Amino acid sequence: MLITFEGIDGSGKSTHVAMLAEWLRKQRYTVRVLREPGATPLSEAIRGVLLDAGQRIAPVAELFLFCAARRQLVEEVIRPALAAGEIVICDRYADSTLAYQGYGRQLDLEMVRRVIGYAIEDVVPTVTFVLDLDVPTAMMRRGERGPNATDRMEDSPHAFFERVRSGYRAIAAREPSRVVLLDATEPIEVVQERIRAIVQRCLPTGVAIGAG
Ligand code: Z5A
Numbered sequence: 001m002l003i004t005f006e007g008i009d010g011s012g013k014s015t016h017v018a019m020l021a022e023w024l025r026k027q028r029y030t031v032r033v034l035r036e037p038g039a040t041p042l043s044e045a046i047r048g049v050l051l052d053a054g055q056r057i058a059p060v061a062e063l064f065l066f067c068a069a070r071r072q073l074v075e076e077v078i079r080p081a082l083a084a085g086e087i088v089i090c091d092r093y094a095d096s097t098l099a100y101q102g103y104g105r106q107l108d109l110e111m112v113r114r115v116i117g118y119a120i121e122d123v124v125p126t127v128t129f130v131l132d133l134d135v136p137t138a139m140m141r142r143g144e145r146g147p148n149a150t151d152r153m154e155d156s157p158h159a160f161f162e163r164v165r166s167g168y169r170a171i172a173a174r175e176p177s178r179v180v181l182l183d184a185t186e187p188i189e190v191v192q193e194r195i196r197a198i199v200q201r202c203l204p205t206g207v208a209i210g211a212g
Contacts (some may be wrong), residue, residue, distance in 0.1 A: 001204055002082060002123065004093040006168060007131035008161050009154060010142030011184045012191065016131065017091045019192050020199065024087055029203075032081045036092040037069035040076045051151035059105040063112060066097050067119040074123050082123070094120050095128060095171050095179070100153070103167025104160050124178070127202050129195055130168045131184035135161045 003020070005013040014035075021031045037047040046069040049055060050062065057065070070093070081088050094116045102112040133141075135158060142154075172181040180198055182191055 001202065002078065002088045002090065002093075002125045003199065003202075004090045004095065004125040004128045005131065006092060006095045006099065006128055006171075007133065007184065008135065008138050008165055008168075010138035010140075011131035011133040012141075012188065013091050013131060015188060016129070016192055016195055017089050019188075020195055021089055023196055024199075030084075030086045032077070032086050032088045034073065034077065034088065034090045036073065036090060036096065037066055038073075040069075040072050042072045043069035046072075051153060053150065053152045053155060055152060057152070059101065059107055062105065063097065063101040063107060063115055066101065067115050070094065070097075070116075071119040074120055078123055090125075093125060093128070095130070095168070098171060099164045099167035103170070104156070104164040106163070126178075127198060128179045129198075130172050130179055130181050131191070132165070132169065132172075132181050133184040135165060137185065 005017050007013055017033060021033050024031045036043075037050060038044045046065050050057070050065055050069075078088055078090070097116050098109070098112055101107050102109045138161070169181065172179040180194075182194060184191060
């Protein structure tokens, strides 16, 4: 079972990924937590290039780099983990590419969908949670984590993040059976309760139970 978390930066993805993984592990499920781009040596190297504020990357090159990192992750980690019956939780996945490169960078959406298709093939999430938050609040929450220098993606203008947020809402409207739009202005515990209730309903029998 593949569960993915999406949303603009600072919307709470990492927080909810960690809470959900802990809850599932307490029930003795084997859970693998991954982040995108990253989680394999090649994908982490690509992440370094993509987030390097010193790089100038053309939008289509950016699209291919995110998808190259994802393809490697799918082949090296996600597909084998799913085959072993693990629950895989991914902090960002294919919808990030559609939201950021498609809606955010305004690339042709059908072209972006096709490239994503080459990267993931049939490895589609069982459920995707989109943490929906207004851009100013997300930026404020991100800022509260400390005075970090911004990376290349975070250097994008405000209007870019507004388009990304609208993109996520459009993705959720288009695929309501897979994508759950959550109001991320609600308290963390309330949002997490909704997530757990939905995951509980999706949990298949026969998922690997072990040390996690
Ligand atoms: N990107 C792309 O363009 N295309 C792609 O295909 C992919 C990615 C895969 C990766 O960034 C960048 O790559 C990202 C998209 C792009 N860039 N941008 N811009 P990353 O992996 O470095 O970081 P991130 O994914 O953007 O996430 P983040 O900044 O780490 O934020 P987060 O994980 O969503 O939020 P958080 O750290 O869990 O929460 C932020 C704070 O808010 C924290 O203090 C929490 O305690 C707090 N919080 C969380 N929920 C709540 C609620 N409900 N109330 C109050 N406070 C809360």
